[in-house]
Amino acid sequence: VLVHLAILVHVAHWKMTGSTLTPVEPSEAMQTLELGYVNAGFLLFALAILATLILGRFFCGWACHVVAYQDLCAWLLARVGLRPRPVRSRLLVFVPLGAALYMFVWPQVARVLEGRAFPGLELHLSTEELWATFPGPWVAALTFLVDGFLVVWLLGAKGFCTYGCPYGAVFGLAERAAPGRIRVTDGCEGCGHCTATCTSNVEVHAEVAKYGQVVDPGCMKCMDCVSVCPKGALFFGFRPAHTRERKRAPVRRPRREYDFTWTEELGMAATFSVALYGFRGLYDLVPFLLALGLSVLTALAVVTGWRLIRSRDFSLQHHVLRQGGALTAPGATAALSCLAALALVADSAVVQRSDRLGSQLLDEAGWLPRGQREDLLERSLAHLLRAEAFGLVPVAELEFKIASILREHGETDEAIARMRRAIELRPDHLVARLALADVLMVSGDEPGAERALEELLAIDPEYEQALARKRGLEAQRARQP
Ligand code: SF4
Numbered sequence: 001v002l003v004h005l006a007i008l009v010h011v012a013h014w015k016m017t018g019s020t021l022t023p024v025e026p027s028e029a030m031q032t033l034e035l036g037y038v039n040a041g042f043l044l045f046a047l048a049i050l051a052t053l054i055l056g057r058f059f060c061g062w063a064c065h066v067v068a069y070q071d072l073c074a075w076l077l078a079r080v081g082l083r084p085r086p087v088r089s090r091l092l093v094f095v096p097l098g099a100a101l102y103m104f105v106w107p108q109v110a111r112v113l114e115g116r117a118f119p120g121l122e123l124h125l126s127t128e129e130l131w132a133t134f135p136g137p138w139v140a141a142l143t144f145l146v147d148g149f150l151v152v153w154l155l156g157a158k159g160f161c162t163y164g165c166p167y168g169a170v171f172g173l174a175e176r177a178a179p180g181r182i183r184v185t186d187g188c189e190g191c192g193h194c195t196a197t198c199t200s201n202v203e204v205h206a207e208v209a210k211y212g213q214v215v216d217p218g219c220m221k222c223m224d225c226v227s228v229c230p231k232g233a234l235f236f237g238f239r240p241a242h243t244r245e246r247k248r249a250p251v252r253r254p255r256r257e258y259d260f261t262w263t264e265e266l267g268m269a270a271t272f273s274v275a276l277y278g279f280r281g282l283y284d285l286v287p288f289l290l291a292l293g294l295s296v297l298t299a300l301a302v303v304t305g306w307r308l309i310r311s312r313d314f315s316l317q318h319h320v321l322r323q324g325g326a327l328t329a330p331g332a333t334a335a336l337s338c339l340a341a342l343a344l345v346a347d348s349a350v351v352q353r354s355d356r357l358g359s360q361l362l363d364e365a366g367w368l369p370r371g372q373r374e375d376l377l378e379r380s381l382a383h384l385l386r387a388e389a390f391g392l393v394p395v396a397e398l399e400f401k402i403a404s405i406l407r408e409h410g411e412t413d414e415a416i417a418r419m420r421r422a423i424e425l426r427p428d429h430l431v432a433r434l435a436l437a438d439v440l441m442v443s444g445d446e447p448g449a450e451r452a453l454e455e456l457l458a459i460d461p462e463y464e465q466a467l468a469r470k471r472g473l474e475a476q477r478a479r480q481p
């Protein structure tokens, strides 16, 4: 609650003064690594990692707004009698680590490979554009619905932490070195209440029996197990992280149970990869964390669909989907949802593949002299038109790219119409506004071109190319008799 209040105060401060502290959000550390900006998000992330190295994942358990949101979703589900149990997968648990490497390590590797130097550090603690790196309200709401509600319902109360959160992967690595642990006294009787209470998928009773402490890096130090233990045998305390002595023999650590066979795991991993390719950046709308959540859920949908076909009796969480070989009503809904998810992934993958191929060819054509581009432009147009045909929503950038090719082909009217549509979809698309002014000028509509330039300059009064073109138009008019 306090973290959410702090977020509200931050936004209110920005609205009232027009300038405020840069977003206090770990993803902002990407700017530090890429541009050298030392911002509030980077400082928070660095401090949280340092604290985790000593105390363990208290930050996750007590200060992460997404954990709070997942807790809220779990609480709401409990109100309607649904208590999701944690789903255990061997392969999907690597998603957060892969996402962290992709966000924080891969850009550095790419920089070294491209021979670019690190720009040097610079303090960036205030901004006038607090929301610049966040999605709009609809996409934000969808992200919370998917990464919060759906993931919690289908994968367990800490589903996003376990299967999606890239920062959690970093904290999980730091947690391994932390001396701060949930420890046990000799009072433990092995009843397992602690494990039943833990929403982070930790087998508390088995770990404390074997090691005298919780060693699972998924432990977020929420202290639920401590408060529920009927013997008061658990407590938070320090001990060297490498100490993993066997406490006593009677309770044997059971083999970790997984919910999927290896064939299902491999099918899920393959589905996840295709889905992430399709969803990431889809329609210039879907942010990375939403794409991760959607992809993990699609992977689960594939296994669910598979079991719905093959199993005589099958339940997902607490819902009976198939009984005695017959689909139940929830089972029929689940089957339709799985089909819809697969259709969406297939469609999204075609859109992304076509868009990327078309854009790549368009870029290549830009390096060639006129007269040698035709073949590349033709192929690019075919790919981009396919992306448009399969797309479910219009995309400003796609409209603009198609318009640019049509302009080269001399189809001026269609190019102008598409550029106008691109601007309608994204009024801040300044390059499209400039291109529209150019094409209007070439087609002889000087007043229209001037209007387009004025509208552009109203958004950015210092846009040099627009100023130059406006000066050119004025000079031309002055020369006319
Ligand atoms: S730590 Fe407490 S809750 Fe957990 S197994 Fe031991 S007695 Fe039971």
Ligand code: SF4
Pocket (backbone or CB within 6 Å): 182, 197, 198, 199, 200, 202, 204, 214, 218, 219, 220, 221, 222, 223, 224, 225, 226
């Ligand atoms: S219930 Fe215990 S083991 Fe589970 S996350 Fe909370 S503190 Fe860690």
